[in-house]
Amino acid sequence: MFNELVKLKSFTKTAEYFDVTQPTISLTIKRLEKQFHNKLIYQTSNQSAIMLTNAGHVLYLKSEEILAELGKLKYDVEHANDRLLRVAFCGFGGDRYMADIVERFNQQGLINMLDTRHELASTAFKELDHGELDAMVYSWSSPVSNPKYVINNIAKGELVMIVSNSHHFAYRNTISINELKHEKFLIRESGNYTREVLLSLCNNAGFKPEIAFTAKSRQLMIQLVEKGIGIALVIDKLVEDNHHIKVIRLPEEQKRWMYVQIAVRKDLIPNKKQSKGIKILNKFHTDDALN
16 A cells, blocks of 8 residues: 555545545554654645655665565466466567577477567566566667676677768768768657667757658668668668668767667576577577677
């Protein structure tokens, strides 16, 4: 009840949530305060929102951690005999290596154990922390290092500019963002890493890019570059075999990278079949290995 009271900030709403009387909530809080020998909450007036004392703040944070662990424990125990491994494939990294990873599972006769989903890496990290996922394949702006996960570094991609073969910059091998302030750009939707990097680079160069079109997919954005609609910032590995565009690299001081990793939660206690699947993820490697 205490945690829900903190979230709802109201005795009345908390009582309605648990379908009990308001005095029941008040008595529960008083018992907690007696147990911990500390005032946990306060109100500036009877109508004001619930506020936490320092002791209440500590209790809330610690109890949230414990509740999350209990949730993971409940799932792991209830599903101890499951044959499934819940894996999220996120962004460029997930898209690029999903087929290769599924192929490895198929070669080991384990393809049926994969419970896959596509989602944002930020969402998947939360699910991994809450025990709602077992592993994730993702790309990030810098290598993730977290003691909660077993990390497998599998690839590193450089962000590059791409233009059509007929573009007036197609003869260039390197170019500074500063030289592109009069160009029309193709970008991805809000929240996409390449979009955020491009906007940041342009801002550092002192200009706001002219956006010709916002594409909902990488493939569409690249196709529009081929047609000369605009130029774009992409990961080099997406276009390394595309002969319809010219790749132009950024100078050293403006270079940005994308790192692809596989994270498996350490607190997962797998059964024998799941252990085989986790071994595939932890040992998976590509020709694009990180250096």
